[in-house]
Amino acid sequence: xxxxxxxxxxxxxxxxxxxxxxxxxxxxxxxxxxxxxxxxxxxxxxxxxxxxxxxxxxxxxxxxxxxxxxxxxxxxxxxxxxxxxxxxxxxxxxxxxxxxxxxxxxxxxxxxxxxxxxxxxxxxxxxxxxxxxxxxxxxxxxxxxxxxxxxxxxxxxxxxxxxxxxxxxxxxxxxxxxxxxxxxxxxxxxxxxxxxxxxxxxxxxxxxxxxxxxxxxxxxxxxxxxxxxxxxxxxxxxxxxxxxxxxxxxxxxxxxxxxxxxxxxxxxxxxxxxxxxxxxxxxxxxxxxxxxxxxxxxxxxxxxxxxxxxxxxxxxxxxxxxxxxxxxxxxxxxxxxxxxxxxxxxxxxxxxxxxxxxxxxxxxxxxxxxxxxxxxxxxxxxxxxxxxxxxxxxxxxxxxxxxxxxxxxxxxxxxxxxxxxxxxxxxxxxxxxxx
Numbered sequence: 001x002x003x004x005x006x007x008x009x010x011x012x013x014x015x016x017x018x019x020x021x022x023x024x025x026x027x028x029x030x031x032x033x034x035x036x037x038x039x040x041x042x043x044x045x046x047x048x049x050x051x052x053x054x055x056x057x058x059x060x061x062x063x064x065x066x067x068x069x070x071x072x073x074x075x076x077x078x079x080x081x082x083x084x085x086x087x088x089x090x091x092x093x094x095x096x097x098x099x100x101x102x103x104x105x106x107x108x109x110x111x112x113x114x115x116x117x118x119x120x121x122x123x124x125x126x127x128x129x130x131x132x133x134x135x136x137x138x139x140x141x142x143x144x145x146x147x148x149x150x151x152x153x154x155x156x157x158x159x160x161x162x163x164x165x166x167x168x169x170x171x172x173x174x175x176x177x178x179x180x181x182x183x184x185x186x187x188x189x190x191x192x193x194x195x196x197x198x199x200x201x202x203x204x205x206x207x208x209x210x211x212x213x214x215x216x217x218x219x220x221x222x223x224x225x226x227x228x229x230x231x232x233x234x235x236x237x238x239x240x241x242x243x244x245x246x247x248x249x250x251x252x253x254x255x256x257x258x259x260x261x262x263x264x265x266x267x268x269x270x271x272x273x274x275x276x277x278x279x280x281x282x283x284x285x286x287x288x289x290x291x292x293x294x295x296x297x298x299x300x301x302x303x304x305x306x307x308x309x310x311x312x313x314x315x316x317x318x319x320x321x322x323x324x325x326x327x328x329x330x331x332x333x334x335x336x337x338x339x340x341x342x343x344x345x346x347x348x349x350x351x352x353x354x355x356x357x358x359x360x361x362x363x364x365x366x367x368x369x370x371x372x373x374x375x376x377x378x379x380x381x382x383x384x385x386x387x388x389x390x391x392x393x394x395x396x397x398x399x400x401x402x403x404x405x406x407x408x409x410x411x412x413x414x415x416x417x418x419x420x421x422x423x424x425x426x427x428x429x430x431x432x433x434x435x
Contacts, residue, residue, distance in 0.1 A: 002027055010404050011040040012092075012387030015289030015397030016137075016158050016165070028408055030388070037159035044388065052370045052382035053411060063380070068413060072420070074379045075340065075364040076427045082338030082362075084314055085110035088327045089344030091291035093383075094392025094404070097417035098293075098300040101342060104425045105313055107432070111336070112311045113327040114297035115344060120287045122258045124298060124308050125322060126267030133274050135250070135284045137164075137398045142171035146246035148183045150270070151207065151256020152288045155191035161288070166252070167195070183242065185210075186256060200239060202229040205261035211269040214240055218276050244280045254288045289397035292387070296395035331357040341365040341373055342417060343383075348372040366420055383417045384410035392418070 009021040023044060024032030033044045055071035056063045079085055087105045090098050091114050098114075105112035116124060140147075147166045154161040162168050170176045184196040193199040202210050206229030213228040217240035223233045243249060251274065257266045270285060277283035289295050298308040305311045307320035310327070323329055327346075330336050331354035338361050347355050348371065364379040365371075374380045384390040387404035395401050410416075415423075 006405065006407060009407065010387060010394070010402050011036055011043075012292045012385070012394070012404055013037075013040045013043050014158050014292055015295065016161050017292055017394060017396040017402055018160050018164060019402060020164075023407055025408055030408060039159060047368075047385050047388050048411075050370075051368050052374075052380060054413070055382065056370075056374075056380045058378045063374075068381070068415070068420075068423075071379050071381045072423050072427060075381070075424055076431065078338050078362045078364050078378060079104075079108045079110070079340060079424070080428055080431060082108065082110070082336075084330075084336050085338040085340065086327050086330060086336045087112050087340045087342070088346060089115065089342040090297040091115040091294035092343040092386070093293065093417040094386045094390070094394060095293065095296045095300050095401075096392050097342070097386075097421055098297055099304065100418055100421040100425060102301060102304040102311075104340075104421060104428070105311070106318075107425060107428050109313045109316065110338075110340075111314070111325060111327060111330060112301065112305070112309075113325075114294065114301065114309050115291060116294055116298055116309050117322070117326045118259075118328060118349070119255055119290055120258055120294070121309055121322060121326070122264035123253070123267045123287050125264040126271055129264070130268055130271040130275075132271055133278060133284050134286050135398070136400055137166075137286075137396065140250055140284075140286075141165050141169050141174075143173050143248040144250050145174060145179060146181050146183070146243070146249035148185065148243075148249065148251040149192050149196070149288075150185045150251055150253040151187075151258075151260070152252060152254025153186070153190040153192050154252070154288060155195065157254070157290070158288060161252075162192075162195075166250075181242065181246070183239070198239070198242065200231060200235070202231055206230070207257055207260055207266045208262040208269050210236075211266070211273050214243075215269070215273050215276050218244060218273075218280065243277055243283070246281055246283075248282045248284075249277065250284045250286060252286055252288050258287075286398060293394040295397055295399060296393070296401075299395055299399070328354055331355075334360075337361050339363045341367070341377075342421070343367055343386075345371040345373050347376065366417055381420055382414055383420055384414050386417065389414070390416040390418075392416075 011018045022034040054065040182196045183198045184193040185200045210229035302308045305318040310325045312319040312325040363377040389410035391406040
């Protein structure tokens with residue numbers, strides 16, 4: 001029996017990218033995990049359950065196993081025969097794979113979009129408008145004495161965030177929970193709200209109005225209403241005093257702010273709120289990113305194209321206009337004629353109208369599992385799990401790059417996302433050169 005204990009493993013689940021995981025590997029299989037949350041532990045111990053073991057191609061309506069070469073050839077045909085293909089996903093794979101994806105999208109003159117288009121995309125647009133005051137999670141751990149969670153529920157979605165980076169952790173200048181004040185702003189009393197010192201339950205879709213009133217209170221302006229977003233003016237002024245009185249505060253915001261009415265304008269207001277607060281004290285803001293490398297998807301796309309998501313190469317150069325060049329809108333208009341999905345499952349999450357368009361066009365998917373999107377795909381190519389069976393660079397939610405380790409070997413014949421995409425790109429370039 002060969003036993004290996006691997007320390008300092010990074011968890012490839014959420015944007016926390018916890019880097020203190022200890023993994024035990026016995027005879028080439030993961031048999032033990034320490035320090036991970038329940039979801040992270042499940043991913044490490046059960047990553048190979050119900051995985052796709054071989055490339056598959058649909059023939060006469062039925063999926064059948066095939067060779068990797070055949071699956072890649074079919075994918076190349078789908079992309080090269082398309083007039084306006086979409087290449088979507090990318091947030092659960094490595095930056096190396098994302099870089100190849102950018103080159104591939106440019107080569108086929110398609111649209112490159114990642115999952116931030118349906119989550120934190122509005123926040124990115126707002127940062128482009130306003131700019132942001134932000135920091136690393138390490139600075140929050142060591143310095144923050146006021147934590148605000150707005151429209152997010154990390155107790156269930158980012159399980160170790162409070163313990164490692166914000167509320168309960170001991171830092172250089174903060175001893176732990178007793179040195180910190182926690183505020184939760186949400187439309188319902190979430191699990192995180194139950195452990196907060198102050199919970200502000202606002203009415204749904206009233207974030208913009210509430211932030212505007214809060215900014216007025218911070219600037220000592222009169223609010224000429226009895227309540228805003230269901231919150232009495234006295235409570236708004238009390239919250240303003242709490243925010244101003246801290247030494248180092250931070251707002252962590254989630255989809256409750258980016259995907260409610262107002263979207264990027266909500267984040268505009270939140271960024272402006274932080275700017276106002278910085279005239280009184282030290283205050284910062286950070287999005288609670290979901291997928292473990294969605295931040296990397298934005299950064300790689302921005303490095304290579306100038307734009308973080310929804311990049312359209314159909315004119316021969318990168319063009320960016322969210323609402324027009326974003327995948328959801330393209331699908332809703334029925335404009336695309338092919339799709340390559342990488343490390344994602346849009347059929348399980350997209351609106352019905354968008355899924356109906358996907359069902360009418362040829363789809364190729366690269367993912368370790370057979371998922372809902374695979375059920376309508378023409379090609380399904382299994383890949384290695386990044387952070388378990390393949391190494392690669394990822395970006396934590398605060399923009400810090402980290403290197404995921406390879407812990408075990410993938411099944412025979414299973415390649416990394418990067419390698420598969422390189423094969424597809426090479427064949428497309430070879431075909432174009434021949435023509």
